Amino acid sequence: xxxxxxxxTLADSRQHHAPLELPKQNRSWLPGALRRMxxxxxxxxxxxxxxTAGKIRCPCHLAIGQEAVxxxxxxxxxxxxxxxxxxxxxxHYLALGGSLRALMAEVLxxxxxxxxxxxxxxxxxxxxxxxxxxxxxxxxxxPIATGAALAAKMDGKGDIAVSYFGDGATEEGVFHESMNLAxxxxxxxxxxxxxxxxxxxxxxxxxxxxxxxxRYATAHDIPAVRVDGNDVVAVASAADxxxxxxxREPGPFFIEAVTYRxxxxxxxxxxxxxxxxxxxxxxxxxxxxxxxxxxxxxREAGDADSxxxxxxxxxxxxxxxxxxxxxxxxxxxxxxSLLSRVYGRPx
Amino acid sequence: xxxxxxxxxxxEGFEHLLSYHPKVFTIGQGLWSPWYVGNxxxxxxxxxxxxxxxxxxxxxxxxxxxxxxxxxxxYRPIVIHPRVDFMLLAVDQLVxxxxxxxxxxxxxxxxxxxxxxxxxxxxxxxxxxxxxxHSWFAHIPGLRVVMPxxxxxxxxxxxxxxxxDDPVLxxxxxxxxxxEEEIGPPVELDLAWEGPKLTRSxxxxxxxxxxxxxxxxxxxxxxxxxxxxxxxxxxxxxxxPFDATLILDSVKRTGRLLAVDGDWATCGFAAExxxxxxxxxxxxxxxxxxxxxxxxxxxxxxxxPLERSYYTTVGDVIAAARQxxxxxxxxxE
Ligand SMILES: Cc1ncc(C[n+]2csc(CCOP(=O)(O)OP(=O)(O)O)c2C)c(N)n1
Ligand SMILES: [Mg+2]
Numbered sequence: 001x002x003x004x005x006x007x008x009t010l011a012d013s014r015q016h017h018a019p020l021e022l023p024k025q026n027r028s029w030l031p032g033a034l035r036r037m038x039x040x041x042x043x044x045x046x047x048x049x050x051x052t053a054g055k056i057r058c059p060c061h062l063a064i065g066q067e068a069v070x071x072x073x074x075x076x077x078x079x080x081x082x083x084x085x086x087x088x089x090x091x092h093y094l095a096l097g098g099s100l101r102a103l104m105a106e107v108l109x110x111x112x113x114x115x116x117x118x119x120x121x122x123x124x125x126x127x128x129x130x131x132x133x134x135x136x137x138x139x140x141x142x143p144i145a146t147g148a149a150l151a152a153k154m155d156g157k158g159d160i161a162v163s164y165f166g167d168g169a170t171e172e173g174v175f176h177e178s179m180n181l182a183x184x185x186x187x188x189x190x191x192x193x194x195x196x197x198x199x200x201x202x203x204x205x206x207x208x209x210x211x212x213x214x215r216y217a218t219a220h221d222i223p224a225v226r227v228d229g230n231d232v233v234a235v236a237s238a239a240d241x242x243x244x245x246x247x248r249e250p251g252p253f254f255i256e257a258v259t260y261r262x263x264x265x266x267x268x269x270x271x272x273x274x275x276x277x278x279x280x281x282x283x284x285x286x287x288x289x290x291x292x293x294x295x296x297x298x299r300e301a302g303d304a305d306s307x308x309x310x311x312x313x314x315x316x317x318x319x320x321x322x323x324x325x326x327x328x329x330x331x332x333x334x335x336x337s338l339l340s341r342v343y344g345r346p347x
Numbered sequence: 348x349x350x351x352x353x354x355x356x357x358x359e360g361f362e363h364l365l366s367y368h369p370k371v372f373t374i375g376q377g378l379w380s381p382w383y384v385g386n387x388x389x390x391x392x393x394x395x396x397x398x399x400x401x402x403x404x405x406x407x408x409x410x411x412x413x414x415x416x417x418x419x420x421x422y423r424p425i426v427i428h429p430r431v432d433f434m435l436l437a438v439d440q441l442v443x444x445x446x447x448x449x450x451x452x453x454x455x456x457x458x459x460x461x462x463x464x465x466x467x468x469x470x471x472x473x474x475x476x477x478x479x480x481h482s483w484f485a486h487i488p489g490l491r492v493v494m495p496x497x498x499x500x501x502x503x504x505x506x507x508x509x510x511x512d513d514p515v516l517x518x519x520x521x522x523x524x525x526x527e528e529e530i531g532p533p534v535e536l537d538l539a540w541e542g543p544k545l546t547r548s549x550x551x552x553x554x555x556x557x558x559x560x561x562x563x564x565x566x567x568x569x570x571x572x573x574x575x576x577x578x579x580x581x582x583x584x585x586x587x588p589f590d591a592t593l594i595l596d597s598v599k600r601t602g603r604l605l606a607v608d609g610d611w612a613t614c615g616f617a618a619e620x621x622x623x624x625x626x627x628x629x630x631x632x633x634x635x636x637x638x639x640x641x642x643x644x645x646x647x648x649x650x651x652p653l654e655r656s657y658y659t660t661v662g663d664v665i666a667a668a669r670q671x672x673x674x675x676x677x678x679x680e
Contacts, residue, residue, distance in 0.1 A: 058471035058649050109471060109650030120473050120649035137432065137475050138405050171404035172436065199405055201380040207404040274381065332652045342645045 006212035010228055010258040011197065013284035019296035020233050029075060030298060033232050035312050036074075037067040037291045040094045042316045046324060047090070047107060047121075048268030055328075056107045058120030061136075063091035065230075065262035068290035069194050070095035072235025073162065073255070076243040077130060082148035082161040084141035085134030087122050088194075088261070092164050096129040100319060104327035111337075112330040118341060138199075139165060139172030142191070146178045149189035149252075158247040160188040168199025170213045179220040182252040190242055191217065191254045194229060200265040201274045217254035229257030230290040260285040348531075354524035356498040357387040360505035361425075363533040365395045368423060371509060374401040374414055375427025375463075383429050384465065385524050411437035411462065415445050415514075418460040423509050428464045431518070432478050437462075445514040446489035457512040463505070466520040466558070466609070468647060471654055477647035479609050481557065482616040484516050485586040491515040491538060492586040496523065496561035497546075499530040500584060507538040520559040520609075542590040545597070549577025552672050553597040554664070555620055556607040557583035564607055567664035576672050586616060591623040598624050602634030603671050607664055612641040635671045640664060 009015040022030065044064050050056045063070070070091040077083065077096065085092040093103060098114065106113030107121045114124045122136040132148060135141055145163030152159040169175055170193060182189050193213050197204050204211050217224035225242075227234045235257055242253040262282065264271030272279045298304035351359070364371045377383020379392050379402040392400040403410050407428060414424035428434035434441070441462060448458045468477035485492045491513050495501040501519060508515035515538065546561070547568050554564040561582035568578040579597040583589075598604045604624055608617035617639035624637055640659055648654055 057651065058473065059476070109648075109653075111650075117650035117653070118473075118648050120471055122475070123473060123649075135475060137436075168405040171406045173406070173408050174436075200377070200383070202402060202404075206402070333648075333650050335653070335656065338648060338653045338656060339643060339645055 004210040006210050006215070007226065007258055010226065011211050013260070013281045013288065016228055016230065017287045018293070019300055020231050020293050022297050022301055023233060023237070027303065030294065031303060033071050033075070034291070034294050034298065034304070035316065036071045036095055037232065037294070038312050039316050039319070040067045040070070040091045041291060042313070043094060043100060043103065043320050044090055046320050048263065051268050058107055058109065058122070059266050060107060060121040061088040061266050062263040062268065063088050063261065065285070065290070066194055066196060066259045067091055068232035068235055069192065069229045069257045069259060070164070072232045073192055073239045075236045076240045077162065079128065079130045080157065080159045081130045082132050082145065082152060082159065083130045083164070084132055084145040084148070084162065085124070085164045086138065086141060086166065086169065087134070087136035088166070089124055089134035089164065090121065092134065093124045093126055093131055096126065096131055098124070098126040098129055098131065100323035101326050102126070104323045105330050108327055109332060110327055110330040111333040112327065116337070117333045118337070139169040139174050141165070142169065142175050143178045146182050146187055146189050149182065149187035150185065152188055153250045160190055160243060160246045162190045162192060164192050164194065166199065167193060167195040167197065167204055167213055168207070170216060171199070171207060176216065179216060179222060179252070183220045183222050186251045188246040188250040189252050190239070190246065191222070191252065193254070193256050194259055195256055196259050196261045198261065198265070198275055203275055203277060212256060214254060214256040222252045222254050224254035224256065226256045226258065229259030230288045230293065232290060232294055260288070262286060348529045350527035351498050351530045352525055352527045353498040353501045354386040356502040356530055357505060357519060358389060358391070359533060360502040361388060361391055362394070363506055364509050365391065365399060368509070370421060371423045371425065372399040372401065373425040373427060374403060374410055375429070376403055376405065376433070377429050378402040378427060384427060385521060387519070387524070388427070407433055407436040408440060412440040412444065415440055415458070415460050418458055419448070419456070423459045423461070425461045425463055425509055428462065430467050430476060431464045431480050432475055434462070434464045441514070441516070442487050442490065446487045449513065450489055458514045459509070459512050460514045461508045461517055462515070463517045463519065466518060469522070469654070469658065471649040471651060472647070473649040474646035481518050481586055482608070482610045482614065482619070485589065485616055485619070487587070489514070490587060493517045493538070494558035494584065494586060495519060496558050496582045496584070498526060498528045502530060503534050503536055504538070504541065504584065506533060507536040507541060510535060511538040518558060522559050523562060526562065538585070542585050543581050543583050543593045545579060545593060546582050547578060547580040549579055550601055551576050551578060552603040552605060552668055553579045553581065553594065553601045554605050554607065554668065555581045555583060555594055557586055557616065558609065560607040560609050560659070563659060563661055563664050566661045567668060570661070570665055571668055574674070576668065576674055578668065589619065591620070591627070594620060595623060595627045598628050599632050602632055604637040605664070605668050605671055606637070606639045607659060608639065608641045609659065610641060611644050612639060613644055615641055617641050635673065638667055638671055640667050
C-alpha cells in the first residue's frame with residue numbers, strides 16, 4: 001500500500017545514525033540520561049532473559065530501542081505531575097526513577113512489586129514519582145490522563161498530565177475524543193505518541209493512509225511537534241518547551257516521537273519474520289541507537305569515554321542483578337489478597 | 348478416522364464458509380498475523396485473499412459497526428476480537444445496535460452478523476486480559492450467544508452462527524484449542540434449533556457448563572464414574588436464547604445440580620441455571636441444595652499462586668460434585 005511519507009527521513013532507517021548534536025549549554029543532565037537509558041536497556045534485557053528462562057510468566061512488552069523517549073520527556077517532570085502509560089511502559093516507569101526491585105518483584109508476581117503482584121509487567125504504578133498507572137488496553141489511559149489534566153488544572157498549581165501511547169492507539173476512537181476534549185477545555189495534558197511504525201505485526205502503512213500521526217493534533221488545534229525519538233536531546237528539548245508553557249498556561253500539547261522497537265511485539269525475541277519490512281529494517285534501525293548516539297556525542301565532547309561507559313554498564317548490571325536477587329527472595333501476596341484487594345477497606 | 352483439534356476445527360469452519368458462501372467475509376485484528384488467533388485462521392488470507400480476510404487498525408468499535416453495516420446490506424461478516432476484553436470497546440455496536448436492530452425496526456430486518464470473541468486467560472496476564480463475560484452478553488435479548496465445547500461444535504456452530512440471520516456472539520476458548528475428536532465433514536445446522544446437549548448420562552448428579560466449563564464437567568464426570576458417582580453432563584452450547592428444558596429434566600431425575608461457569612458468580616450464567624431449576628423443579632425432587640462453581644468475585648490476579656487458586660480445575664469440580672452427592676472419600680455417606 002502507498003503511504004504518504006510525512007515523516008520524511010525520520011521513517012528512513014538509514015538516516016540519523018550520527019552522534020547526537022549536543023546543546024551548547026545545560027549539558028550536565030546528559031551523563032545521567034545516558035545512565036538511565038543504559039539502565040532501561042539492561043533491566044529489560046534481563047527481564048527478556050528471565051522470560052526465556054521461564055522465570056517470568058507474565059507477558060512483557062520490551063521498549064529496548066525506544067529508551068530516549070521516556071528519558072527525554074521525564075527530564076522536565078516532577079512528582080506532582082500525573083503520568084500514564086500503556087503495555088510497553090517499563091521505560092516510562094524506570095525513566096521516572098521507579099524502583100528496580102519493585103519492577104522485578106512485579107513481573108515475578110511478588111507482594112513487594114509496584115502493584116503488589118496483582119498486575120505484572122502490563123500494570124505498573126509508582127505514585128511516588130507521579131506514575132498513576134499503565135495498562136494494556138490500547139488507548140484506554142488517554143482519556144484518563146486527560147482527566148488527570150482536568151484535576152491538575154482545577155488544582156491550579158501548574159502540574160501537568162502526560163499520556164504515553166503508541167501509533168496503534170491513535171486508531172482508537174477515544175484518542176480523538178480525548179484530544180477534542182483536551183483542546184476544548186484547555187487541559188494541560190502532554191500527549192506523547194511513540195510512533196515505532198508498528199502495531200504488533202502490522203506496519204503503519206497497512207493501518208493508516210499517512211505515516212505520521214501528528215496531523216491528528218493539528219486537526220484538533222493542538223500544537224504538535226515531530227521529533228527523532230531516538231535522540232534524547234531532541235525529545236527533551238521539545239518536552240521542556242512544551243511543559244514549561246503548559247505549566248504557565250494550561251492547554252494540551254502533542255509530541256510525536258519517531259522510534260523503533262528492537263524486540264518483538266511481546267517477549268524477548270526479534271520477530272524479524274513478522275511485519276512488513278521488519279526483517280530488512282531492524283538491522284539498520286539498530287544503527288539509530290539512542291544509547292550509542294548519545295554516548296558518541298558525549299565522547300566527542302570530552303564528557304565520556306569508553307572507561308566511563310564501561311563503568312556505567314558494570315554498575316547498572318550489578319544494580320539489576322541485585323534487584324533481581326532481592327525480588328526473587330521476596331514473598332508472594334498472601335492468599336487472602338485474592339479477595340481482600342477488590343474493594344477498599346470498610347471504615 | 349483422523350482426529351481434529353478444536354483450533355483446527357474452527358479453521359475448517361472458516362474454510363467451509365469462505366468456500367461455499369460468497370457473501371461471507373471476516374474482519375478483525377490479527378488476521379494476517381501468525382500468532383494472534385492461535386491456529387484457528389492460519390493463512391486464510393492467502394487462501395481466500397485479503398479482500399475477504401481483512402486485518403484492521405486497532406479500532407474495535409469502527410470494525411464492529413462497519414461489519415454490522417455490511418450485514419445490513421447483504422453480507423455475512425464475521426468480526427474477530429482476539430480477546431473478549433478488547434471487544435468491550437465495541438459494546439455499543441453489539442449490544443445497543445446489532446442486538447436491537449431487528450426488533451426496533453419491526454422484526455423483519457435480517458442482521459446476519461457474527462462476532463467471534465476469544466477467551467484467552469491464564470499465563471499471568473492479569474485483570475485486563477482474562478475476562479470471559481459471556482453472562483453479560485447472554486443478558487441481552489436479540490443477541491444469540493454460542494459457546495462451543497467440542498471440536499465438532501467449534502466448527503459446526505461457527506457455520507451455524509454465520510448462516511443465521513440474527514446477530515450471534517460466538518465465544519471460543521484458547522484453553523480448548525488442543526482437545527481432539529473425530530468430526531466428519533462440516534454440517535450446516537440451523538442455529539435456531541440448537542441448544543443444550545446431554546454429553547454423558549448418569550443418575551446421581553447433573554453437571555452443567557458451557558465452553559471450557561463443559562469440558563471440565565466431562566473430565567470430572569469421567570473420574571467420578573470410576574468412584575461410582577454417575578453424572579449427567581450437559582453442555583449448554585447456546586446461552587441465549589437459553590432453553591433449559593434438558594437441564595430441568597435431568598435435575599428432576601438426579602435431584603442434584605452442580606453448575607460450573609468460567610465467569611463470575613454474582614449475576615453470572617451459573618446463577619441463571621440455578622434460577623431456572625429453582626423456578627421449575629419441585630423441591631420434593633431435589634435431594635441436595637444446588638451449587639455453582641465459578642470464578643471468585645475478583646478480577647484476575649497476575650501473581651502465580653493467586654492465579655492458580657483463581658481458576659476452577661477438574662479437581663475442584665470433582666470435590667464439589669462429591670460434596671453434593673454426599674460422598675466422603677471413596678464411599679457413600
Ligand atoms: C483495545 C485493545 N485492542 C487490541 C489490543 C491488542 N494490542 C496490544 S498492544 C497492541 C499494539 C499497539 O500498538 P501501539 O499502540 O503502536 O504500541 P506499541 O506496541 O507499538 O508500543 C495491540 C493491537 C489491546 N491490548 N487492546
Ligand atoms: Mg507502535
